[in-house]
Structure formats: structure tokens, C-alpha cells
Amino acid sequence: MFRFFHVPRSRRCIAAALFVLAGLGAQPAAGLELPRARSVPGGVALVELGPALAAPQASLDGVPVLVTGRPGGWVAVVGIPLDASPGALTLEVRGEGAPLRRVEVAVAPVRYAEQRLKVAPGKVDLSAEDLARHERERLRSAEVIATWSAREPATLRMLQPVPGRRSGSFGLRRVFNDQPRKPHSGMDIAAPTGTPVVAAAAGRVIDTGDYFFNGNTVWLDHGNGVLSMYCHLSAIDVQPGDELAAGARIGAVGATGRVTGPHLHWSVMLNRTMVDPALFLADGSGAP
Numbered sequence: 001m002f003r004f005f006h007v008p009r010s011r012r013c014i015a016a017a018l019f020v021l022a023g024l025g026a027q028p029a030a031g032l033e034l035p036r037a038r039s040v041p042g043g044v045a046l047v048e049l050g051p052a053l054a055a056p057q058a059s060l061d062g063v064p065v066l067v068t069g070r071p072g073g074w075v076a077v078v079g080i081p082l083d084a085s086p087g088a089l090t091l092e093v094r095g096e097g098a099p100l101r102r103v104e105v106a107v108a109p110v111r112y113a114e115q116r117l118k119v120a121p122g123k124v125d126l127s128a129e130d131l132a133r134h135e136r137e138r139l140r141s142a143e144v145i146a147t148w149s150a151r152e153p154a155t156l157r158m159l160q161p162v163p164g165r166r167s168g169s170f171g172l173r174r175v176f177n178d179q180p181r182k183p184h185s186g187m188d189i190a191a192p193t194g195t196p197v198v199a200a201a202a203g204r205v206i207d208t209g210d211y212f213f214n215g216n217t218v219w220l221d222h223g224n225g226v227l228s229m230y231c232h233l234s235a236i237d238v239q240p241g242d243e244l245a246a247g248a249r250i251g252a253v254g255a256t257g258r259v260t261g262p263h264l265h266w267s268v269m270l271n272r273t274m275v276d277p278a279l280f281l282a283d284g285s286g287a288p
């Protein structure tokens with residue numbers, strides 16, 4: 001240490017540069033374990049941003065986007081909205097001391113199937129009271145969905161939160177009692193009421209509640225805009241603020257909210273956008 005200060009100035013600079021390079025070399029060969037890419041509405045695009053000493057910042061329509069990797073090459077993990085038109089989205093990228101860049105993200109067309117369901121009439125034609133309740137819940141959900149915590153997720157490879165048959169129903173255009181409603185923005189997994197539901201990845205509980213459509217619901221924040229949501233639960237075993245390991249129990253399968261039978265509805269969000277959870281599972285089955 002003492003000797004270091006006696007090195008001539010020019011050699012000190014070289015020593016400092018070598019130290020930085022050594023630091024870079026010590027980083028893992030890749031950043032996070034990434035989801036599978038599927039650049040369609042409701043899918044995930046993996047966009048190479050190139051090398052830089054510090055991670056650049058990326059945003060889509062003003063919403064921050066997860067960037068991971070290392071100085072040798074950064075990757076934006078972009079959630080593509082289900083209602084995006086095929087063509088191209090524009091990612092805005094800001095690097096430290098670099099001008100704003102616009103990066104085009106190609107979005108291929110996809111055609112999701114239609115699904116017709118019969119539910120209690122009051123869950124489709126809402127009473128004035130239920131409409132007011134739903135509106136309050138919508139505002140609360142919007143707040144939850146806007147969560148951005150600075151920590152990087154531990155992984156983007158997730159566990160299936162409950163064993164059972166995956167419906168592969170993400171994106172289905174849904175018709176309830178002959179009335180078209182919003183497309184299905186998650187994965188349904190059929191399982192008996194009471195089956196334990198676990199956290200798909202490590203994260204913090206940011207909301208729990210009983211929602212009109214989603215029933216008993218738990219939201220987890222995995223960091224950098226990666227959220228997951230678990231709906232229709234018969235029991236909730238966690239509370240906001242709890243830090244959970246991947247695989248920790250959060251509740252049990254149920255049939256609360258707008259359902260035709262007991263199952264888990266599981267959603268995964270990137271940049272405030274619900275994307276196909278199957279892309280985050282190791283074998284990817286359940287994808288359309």
C-alpha cells in the first residue's frame with residue numbers, strides 16, 4: 001500500500017487501469033439468467049445494447065426497462081404489451097456521458113385463440129356498487145404495477161408456483177357470457193383448492209388483498225420492475241414487507257373472484273407490462 005504511493009504518476013495511472021480491468025474480468029460471464037425471447041405482443045424481447053463501463057438506462061414509452069449484463073455487453077429485457085401492434089417499438093437508451101439512442105425492437109404478429117367462458121352474470125354486468133369497487137381496485141393496482149425497486153432480480157428463470165396442468169392460456173381473447181373482455185394476461189394452472197402456492201422467484205411482498213375479479217391476490221416485487229401476481233387464492237399466508245425466498249409458501253389455491261373453478265392465475269410483469277409467464281419457466285411448456 002505504502003509503496004504504491006511512491007510509483008511515478010504515469011505508472012500509477014497504468015496500475016489504476018489494470019485494477020479496473022481486473023475488476024471487469026472478475027465479473028460473471030453473463031448477467032442474469034434470462035427468460036426465453038419471443039418478440040410478439042405479450043412476449044419478451046432481449047435487446048443487445050452493446051458494451052459500456054456502466055449499465056445504460058433504457059425506457060419504453062417513458063417506463064424504465066430492466067437492463068442486465070456486464071460491461072462487455074448489456075441487454076435490455078423488454079416486456080411487449082399485449083395490445084402492441086406488430087411492427088416496431090422504440091426503446092430509448094441513455095448511457096453515461098453518451099447521447100440518447102433510439103433502438104428499434106421488431107415485434108412479430110401473433111394470433112391468440114378465443115376462449116368463451118360462462119360465469120355468474122354479476123361478474124360480467126357489474127352493479128353500480130361493484131363498478132365503484134372495481135374502479136378503486138384498478139387505481140390501487142396501477143400503483144402496485146408502477147413499483148420499481150433498484151435491486152436486480154436474483155434470476156429471471158422462475159419456478160412454477162403450483163404443480164398442475166398449465167393451461168397455456170396467456171393471450172386468449174376472452175368472451176365472458178358472450179361479451180368480449182380484456183385478453184387473458186397470465187397463466188392458469190388447475191389445482192385443487194388448498195394446494196400450496198409458492199413464490200416463483202425471490203422477492204418482497206408488495207400487496208395483498210381481495211379483488212373483485214382476481215379474488216385473494218398476492219403481488220411480489222423481484223426488483224427492477226419484475227413483478228409477479230398470484231390470484232384466486234383460498235388463503236394468503238404472507239403480508240406486505242415480507243421478504244421471500246424462491247419457493248417460499250405464499251398461500252393456497254382457491255376459487256375467489258371471477259372464476260369457473262379452483263385454479264391459480266399467475267402473471268409476470270416487466271416494465272409495467274404483463275407478459276407470458278411460460279417464457280420464464282425452464283422448459284417453457286404452456287406457451288402457445
Ligand code: ZN
Binds near residue numbers: 184186187188264265
Ligand atoms: Zn387466469
